Amino acid sequence: MTNEEKPVWFITGCSTGFGRELAVLLLEQGFRVVATARDASKLADLVASHKDRALALPLDVTDADAIVHAVKQAEARFGQIDVLVNNAGYGYLAAIEEGEEAPVREMFDTNVFGLVNVTKSVLPGMRARKRGHIINLSSIGGLVSFAATGYYNATKFAVEGLSGALAIELAPLGIKVTVVEPGPFRTDFSGRSIGKSKIEIDDYAETAGARRKMSLALSGKQPGDPVRAAQAIIDVVASSNPPLHLLLGAIALDLARKDLENKKHEFDAWEKTTLSADYPDAVVNS
DSSP: OOTTTSOEEEESOOSSHHHHHHHHHHHHTTOEEEEEESSGGGGHHHHTTOTTTEEEEEOOTTOHHHHHHHHHHHHHHHSOOOEEEEOOOOOEEBOGGGOOHHHHHHHHIIIIIIHHHHHHHHHHHHHHHTOEEEEEEOOGGGTSOOTTBHHHHHHHHHHHHHHHHHHHHHGGGTEEEEEEEEOSBSSSTTTTTOEEOSOOOGGGIIIIIHHHHHHHHHTTOOSBOHHHHHHHHHHHHHOSSOOSEEEESHHHHHHHHHHHHHHHHHHHHTHHHHHTTSOTTOOOOO
């Protein structure tokens, strides 16, 4: 396969972290890449030596008009978008009661509605070609909830639900969907990029407060390698049978398995009560 035949990747949030490492690897491996970030000047070094295969674009995923414009520029340059990576997003540390409405809404605008709007802008081209792959960056926090990250959990649980429905809708059209669920990785997520509530309530010191401190202290010491994670995403897209769910890192796998076990135990323990809610003569088709 020549470079001109390799898929065109469109990636949001490429200034740091997974998005940047993914763009670097893809360009090294001969792919064509549209790298986006709110400040496109931070991408100059990425595209400098790959000008024939790389396009750096400014994109704030909360700006609907900017999304449409960026997608049109990408399609004008390369003719198509084969792989969309919805990577832009960030976290917010607060107990639920401590959460401030404005920053929480801003996070939902980026993590959920931004992802939706980018996807909706890219899908017409994928549907026309009857092929494509959408990669949605979620988190182990999209499967398992933790103190202090409830609002972030809510955005990623939303991404999980959207991705599952999207996969069902797009499968007959030849378009694949994978939702990626990393554990803790050595990116800026728990450092510069994370938001924090200005409110701290003493009653949550041993739950949300403790986890807030742990998350901030972990920054730069996480076990996950973003370069290896980026290669895992590339490998999944190259697969003939990619998963809907891709956990990344040993911690994510361990937490997800424990959560499944806990849920099964709870479902089984309350089975009688659960079944009592149906009409006695109801015929259930699952």
